[in-house]
Amino acid sequence: MDFSPDKLRARFAELTEKVEAIQAKRNPVRAKRDDLVAKQIRELSAADAAVRKAEAGLFDLDQERALIARALGGKTLAE
């Protein structure tokens, strides 16, 4: 094997060309994917905020129901 600097530089240039060829194909599809994710995140953030607003107070109600159910030994209706 020839590991002379000239040979190594030639091989390096050859690899760089191959890498750049793959990157050229990859970049547009990756950009498309990243745009999709960014759009999803924006839409989800808005939807999450709407859900949180609609659920205001629910946590405390759930906790109190659970507390009472436990206090009654699970018997929530009069026998």
Added chain:
Amino acid sequence: MVAFTKFSTFIEEIFEGGHALAGDTIKVALTNTAPTVATDAAWNLTAHPAPTAANGYAAGGNSVTMSSSAQTTGTYKLVLADSTFTATAGGIGPFRYVILYNFSKTNKVIGMYDYGSSITLTNAGDAFTVDFDPTTGAIQAS
């Protein structure tokens, strides 16, 4: 309070965008069939059948209310409200396991609780409460 056991797949899903716990709909389901924590990936009625008597039991279980999903000094905590199942005439049961799963993300499983023996809610109004720790959270990770 019954100990939380995570499904093995949950840990991978966390790092691969499989969950967005701050906004997703989290559910708790009851079953009398032991889940396989090493391999179960999603909640479904084949692997985790509903209780035989399911009067007052919503298909797929209860949606759980989230209080907070946040980290403090690098420790993440998901705080959930306790979830109460209330039977109607005919009751609910038997069931032994409670499965926590992500309804918004194709029912991917999160964790489970083993109550040690089968439970049956016999009468209308009988209630079973899944008690999530409000201090440490239902899930904690660091």
